[in-house]
Amino acid sequence: MNIGITQGQVEQKYTRYHKLINDALGECFAKDSPETLYAPARYILEGKGKRIRPFLxxxxxxxxxGDSRNAMHTALAIEILHNFTLMHDDIMDQADLRHGRPTVHLKWDANAAILSGDMMIAFAYEHALKTETKRHVELVHILNDANITICEGQALDMELEQRTDATIGDYLEMISKKTGRLISAALEAGGVTGDATVEQLERLVTFGENIGRAFQVQDDYLDIMAEDGKSGKIAGGDVINGKKTYLLLRSLELTGGERRKTLQSIIDNKGTEPERVPEIRAIYEECGVLDEARQIINRDTEEALSAIESLPHAEGREYLKGFALKLMKRDF
Known part of the structure; x- marks a missing residue:
């Protein structure tokens, strides 16, 4: 049953739930002391996060x-866990800014950021255990698996940064762990709070895996196609910084000769000059990787939508589909 959810309805629901989630997050970490433990956690949650995972x-x-009220504590657990990973990632990446504000380790120091992040993990589990369900063991397992998998993904990402021979398979494994698993875990945990069957949970995970992969490939695509000044992106920022993306690694497989040497030099030199971005974009276009990326984004999105077609409550199902399309910036 398709109940005809419109883009406007999805936007309204997202806006409403975004406020509910932010209000609830604002009540977390209410203790004042020790200040260097709780203030950093409050600070990172006050950032301009999209709250995609708790919304899912x-x-x-x-x-x-048919109801999400019992899922709020679990949704908060997912978002707190997500922000813990961001706090620690910023330390490892030596990042200065997140959402336009100084990162936690700069505003305080690395020790405070590490300790506060560690505390946030435990806090996330406490929220999950507040969910009214007899399936707490499953929830804890999902959070554990997500946490371990994200750490694996981050380790793979750091290893890839040092390698000059990374393959597209290496990249896809990394993003599925670092980015994709928490998206699928957010959906899986929400299903558990709704007392989903094993089959329903499998469908939600499949939905999340496909959307997560499509979202990342699209992010790579939008980076090279960005217009300067829009969405806060510099056109070709990934190329300039020597980031290993789907487009770069796949193009290395599809090209030869001088074009391949040009692409390999981006990896070997850990980046290139901004004025060379149009040249790299032209190589991507000529070897067909831009068309291939669009096909992957569409294929994964369609497979995600198909996976949840049999979920029992039409309204929630259609809002899930609508939000997936919103993420993919596709027409409804």
Missing amino acids: TLLASEAVC
């Missing part, structure tokens, strides 16, 4: 049982 948790619950 709430929608997954609605798609399974």
